Amino acid sequence: MIRWLAALGVAALADPVQAEQCRLALLLALDISVSVDATEDTLQRQGLAAALVAPEVERAFFSSPMPVALAAYEWSGRNTQNVILPWQMIETRADLVDVARRIGQSTRSDAGSATAMGHALGYGATLMRQAPPCLFQTIDLSGDGSNNDGYGPQIAYRHFPFENITVNGLVINAADFEGELFLIPFFENNVLHGPGAFLEIAQGFEDFERAMRRKLERELTSLQIGGLERVGR
Numbered sequence: 001m002i003r004w005l006a007a008l009g010v011a012a013l014a015d016p017v018q019a020e021q022c023r024l025a026l027l028l029a030l031d032i033s034v035s036v037d038a039t040e041d042t043l044q045r046q047g048l049a050a051a052l053v054a055p056e057v058e059r060a061f062f063s064s065p066m067p068v069a070l071a072a073y074e075w076s077g078r079n080t081q082n083v084i085l086p087w088q089m090i091e092t093r094a095d096l097v098d099v100a101r102r103i104g105q106s107t108r109s110d111a112g113s114a115t116a117m118g119h120a121l122g123y124g125a126t127l128m129r130q131a132p133p134c135l136f137q138t139i140d141l142s143g144d145g146s147n148n149d150g151y152g153p154q155i156a157y158r159h160f161p162f163e164n165i166t167v168n169g170l171v172i173n174a175a176d177f178e179g180e181l182f183l184i185p186f187f188e189n190n191v192l193h194g195p196g197a198f199l200e201i202a203q204g205f206e207d208f209e210r211a212m213r214r215k216l217e218r219e220l221t222s223l224q225i226g227g228l229e230r231v232g233r
Contacts, residue, residue, distance in 0.1 A: 022089060023066035024138060025131035026219060027124055030084070031143040031172070033076040034112035040205040041108050044142070044172075047209035048072075049104030053097060054213045060220035067091045068220065069132045072103055075120035077113030078150035087131050114149030117141070117191070118156040121167065125160035137165045138219055142208075144172040146186045153190045166194030170215055172202045196222060 030044055051057055061068055072085040084106040090096050124139045131137065147153065156162075169187040187199050198218065202211035 021067075021132045022069045022134040023064055024136045024220065025069045025087075025128060025134040026071075027128055027131070027137075027139045028070070028072040028085075029120055029124055029139060029141045030072065030074045031076065031115070031145075032074045032080070032108045032110060032112060033115045033143075033145060035115070035145050036112060036205075040144075043205040044208050045106055046104050047205070048212055049100040050209050051212035051216055052100040052103070057213055057216045057220070058093065058096060060217045061090055061096055062093075063221055066135070069134055070099055071127060071131065073123065073127060074108060074110075075123065076110060076115065078116040078119040080110045080113050080116075081120060081123040082109040083127070089132060115143065115145045115147055116149040117143065117147040118151040118153050119149075121153055121156040121162075121191075122160045124167075125156070125162055125165060128165055129161065139165060139167045140170065140215065140219065141167060141191060142170040142172060142212075143187075143191075144183075144205075146183060147190070153193075157193055162193060166197050167191060168197055168215065168219060169199045170202060170208075170211055171199060172208060172211075173204055 028048065030048070032041060036044070068090045069087055070085065070090050071083070071087045073081055073083045075081045085099055085103055088095065088099050090099065121139070121141065124141070128137055128139065169191045171183045171187050173183070184199065184201065192199060200211045200215040200218075202208045
């Protein structure tokens with residue numbers, strides 16, 4: 001009887017880890033607000049597609065025996081969020097090439113409205129609940145402006161299930177028309193969330209691919225699976 005209870009206890013401890021299907025659920029959020037014109041939107045989508053199959057990012061995807069689950073959505077106003085890539089387990093290079101192609105060929109669902117960042121994050125948290133069971137969960141939010149519609153990020157963090165989600169940021173066009181770097185502190189103080197959260201900066205949409213490559217590589221390699229913890233900044 002004692003031996004059976006001991007075995008049951010070991011199984012109970014092991015089950016949460018054994019149940020996980022992947023090491024990371026990574027959700028990519030692209031800004032399609034009114035400040036993003038058609039050319040910039042194309043640079044963003046094609047930049048993300050190119051970044052996903054960049055050599056260093058591909059190596060990072062397959063740096064562990066455990067795969068990565070990937071999904072993507074676009075966001076702008078409080079009622080404008082749209083999935084452009086449903087959850088996909090990335091187990092082979094063919095999977096990665098396929099999702100890059102689908103993102104690169106996607107078209108925006110809306111001509112652009114306001115920047116409802118809190119609503120975008122709330123939508124992301126809801127999508128994350130549909131992800132396969134993974135050891136870690138990360139939302140990767142890109143944007144070229146601060147919140148100007150609906151509730152802000154901090155309200156979203158209080159009212160949606162973000163307890164186990166890290167939110168990283170990618171700032172595009174960090175300076176306003178007067179050259180003030182206002183978006184960096186806004187993202188640092190309002191968007192970044194969770195242990196190890198970090199910010200990447202793209203100096204314009206032409207620089208989006210480079211910044212996304214750096215960001216994806218860091219997100220995919222900054223996990224210590226054995227210790228079940230994130231590496232700090």
